[in-house]
Amino acid sequence: MFDEYGFPRDPYVDHAAPTLATFVYCSRAAEGVDDAAVGRMVEWAQHRNVARDITGVLVFGSGVFFQWIEGPPAEVETLIVSLHSDLRHYDIVALDRCVEKRERLYPNWQMELVGADDIRAVLQEALEDAEDENNIAALRRILAHLSLGPLDTLGRR
Numbered sequence: 768m769f770d771e772y773g774f775p776r777d778p779y780v781d782h783a784a785p786t787l788a789t790f791v792y793c794s795r796a797a798e799g800v801d802d803a804a805v806g807r808m809v810e811w812a813q814h815r816n817v818a819r820d821i822t823g824v825l826v827f828g829s830g831v832f833f834q835w836i837e838g839p840p841a842e843v844e845t846l847i848v849s850l851h852s853d854l855r856h857y858d859i860v861a862l863d864r865c866v867e868k869r870e871r872l873y874p875n876w877q878m879e880l881v882g883a884d885d886i887r888a889v890l891q892e893a894l895e896d897a898e899d900e901n902n903i904a905a906l907r908r909i910l911a912h913l914s915l916g917p918l919d920t921l922g923r924r
């Protein structure tokens with residue numbers, strides 16, 4: 768019940784769980800990045816994620832990505848750097864980035880590609896939970912784009 772310094776333990780921290788880094792973000796697909804290109808990219812990423820012990824989910828819909836990444840902190844940091852210099856997407860908005868002791872949310876998904884017929888609901892939920900002003904503004908911009916014109920032109924705006 769008490770840790771070595773005599774402070775009560777946080778009942779919500781699972782001390783037996785591994786230390787995991789989590790990175791959650793959304794971004795916009797670059798021009799020409801279609802379902803086929805994303806499918807190839809995910810197949811390759813899955814091999815890489817097995818080697819790095821990274822798991823998670825990638826949602827792709829209406830020209831927008833939403834990704835949940837979890838794994839060892841050093842491996843997740845390396846992937847974050849790569850993602851920021853990857854020209855296949857832009858307007859990257861970090862929604863959550865933390866290191867904590869917890870079990871994986873997606874232990875068996877080396878990066879599952881989930882189609883989103885309507886990614887608005889996913890982003891709307893993220894907006895409701897967002898506290899950072901910049902994230903809120905960026906999410907509103909993305910949602911505003913989603914309500915303009917044919918969805919399949921989003922990536923070309």
Ligand SMILES: Cc1cc2nc3c(=O)[nH]c(=O)nc-3n(C[C@H](O)[C@H](O)[C@H](O)COP(=O)(O)O)c2cc1C
Nearest residue numbers: 812813815816825832834846849850853855856878
């Ligand atoms: C939306 C999106 C999601 C990606 N997800 C992953 C991933 O889960 N794992 C991975 O290794 N690379 C992923 N990549 C590819 C990385 O950005 C990068 O190309 C890859 O890690 C190789 O980086 P490196 O050349 O710096 O080693 C993703 C790229 C995009 C555009």
